[in-house]
Amino acid sequence: MNQILKGKKGIIFGALDPNSIAWKVAEHCHNEGAIFTLTNAPIALRLGTINQLAESTGSVVIPCDVTSDSDMENLITESMKVLGGKIDFILHSVGMSLNIRKGKSYLDLDYDFTHKTLDISAISLHRLLKTAYKLDAINEWGSVVALTYIAAQRIFPDYNEMADAKALLESISRSFGYHYGKAKKVRINTISQSPTRTTAGSGVKGFDSFYDYAEALSPLGNASAEDCAQYCVAMFSDFTKMVTMQNLFHDGGFSFTGFSSEVMEIGKQND
Numbered sequence: 230m231n232q233i234l235k236g237k238k239g240i241i242f243g244a245l246d247p248n249s250i251a252w253k254v255a256e257h258c259h260n261e262g263a264i265f266t267l268t269n270a271p272i273a274l275r276l277g278t279i280n281q282l283a284e285s286t287g288s289v290v291i292p293c294d295v296t297s298d299s300d301m302e303n304l305i306t307e308s309m310k311v312l313g314g315k316i317d318f319i320l321h322s323v324g325m326s327l328n329i330r331k332g333k334s335y336l337d338l339d340y341d342f343t344h345k346t347l348d349i350s351a352i353s354l355h356r357l358l359k360t361a362y363k364l365d366a367i368n369e370w371g372s373v374v375a376l377t378y379i380a381a382q383r384i385f386p387d388y389n390e391m392a393d394a395k396a397l398l399e400s401i402s403r404s405f406g407y408h409y410g411k412a413k414k415v416r417i418n419t420i421s422q423s424p425t426r427t428t429a430g431s432g433v434k435g436f437d438s439f440y441d442y443a444e445a446l447s448p449l450g451n452a453s454a455e456d457c458a459q460y461c462v463a464m465f466s467d468f469t470k471m472v473t474m475q476n477l478f479h480d481g482g483f484s485f486t487g488f489s490s491e492v493m494e495i496g497k498q499n500d
């Protein structure tokens with residue numbers, strides 16, 4: 230390892246189990262010399278296996294429901310105490326669709342569920358950034374990354390209201406990226422990741438077919454959670470200092486490919 234995050238302090242949201250993208254990010258950040266706190270919703274802490282990760286990376290776990298202002302403030306304050314100073318990087322790896330979970334289609338959204346989805350999956354990034362800004366918790370040139378999906382730009386019918394949540398998430402990243410960049414030289418980006426087999430990913434209807442289709446269309450194939458973790462490390466490092474307010478596609482080329490010979494083969498099999 231090159232220890233490119235040596236001396237950096239972070240907060241990692243969203244490691245539920247070893248399939249979680251955040252889990253891999255935590256392992257890679259640890260291998261690259263960073264120290265960080267881990268956080269998840271109290272219920273997820275009870276159901277998941279985050280303590281194993283905390284042990285293997287020497288991290289403290291601090292509960293935070295991302296819809297709670299007081300939890301967010303406590304997380305950031307405690308993280309600075311535990312880590313001994315201001316924060317250099319944050320991974321926002323949080324998403325949940327109540328309508329998908331309860332079997333409601335996009336044409337029949339339950340708006341209470343929709344509000345909750347937007348709060349958990351998008352407004353939480355604003356809450357995180359607002360709280361960090363207020364507490365002046367992030368060092369100059371600090372880097373915040375939130376994970377998103379291309380359904381923010383193109384229609385994937387079964388992605389449901391999560392598509393709207395991701396569009397909002399990306400917009401918040403740009404808007405706050407401007408203000409935080411101007412005031413404190415903090416950078417904020419979203420990484421738009423390939424379909425990945427995780428608890429959140431597999432909850433989307435038809436996930437397996439879609440995963441195979443994306444694999445067949447992308448010239449490099451789907452990016453794995455491990456690949457995503459390495460990209461996050463790069464974005465947290467000083468080698469990407471001038472990148473901010475971007476939505477960065479990390480998808481093996483999927484986003485800019487119209488058609489591929491592999492997809493043509495699938496079409497022929499179905500003829």
Ligand SMILES: NC(=O)c1ccc[n+]([C@@H]2O[C@H](COP(=O)([O-])OP(=O)(O)OC[C@H]3O[C@@H](n4cnc5c(N)ncnc54)[C@H](O)[C@@H]3O)[C@@H](O)[C@H]2O)c1
Pocket residue numbers: 242243244245246248249250251269270273293294295296321322323324325349376377378421422423424425426427428429430431
């Ligand atoms: N898996 C994919 O195909 C894929 C593709 C692109 C982007 N993403 C995004 O990557 C991120 C991580 O998802 P993942 O695929 O690793 O799945 P995951 O299920 O492992 O992670 C989602 C996390 O969100 C947490 N969470 C949900 N509600 C919360 C709340 N109220 N407070 C705090 N945390 C809460 C969950 O506990 C879980 O740890 C999400 O934003 C997801 O949309 C996933």
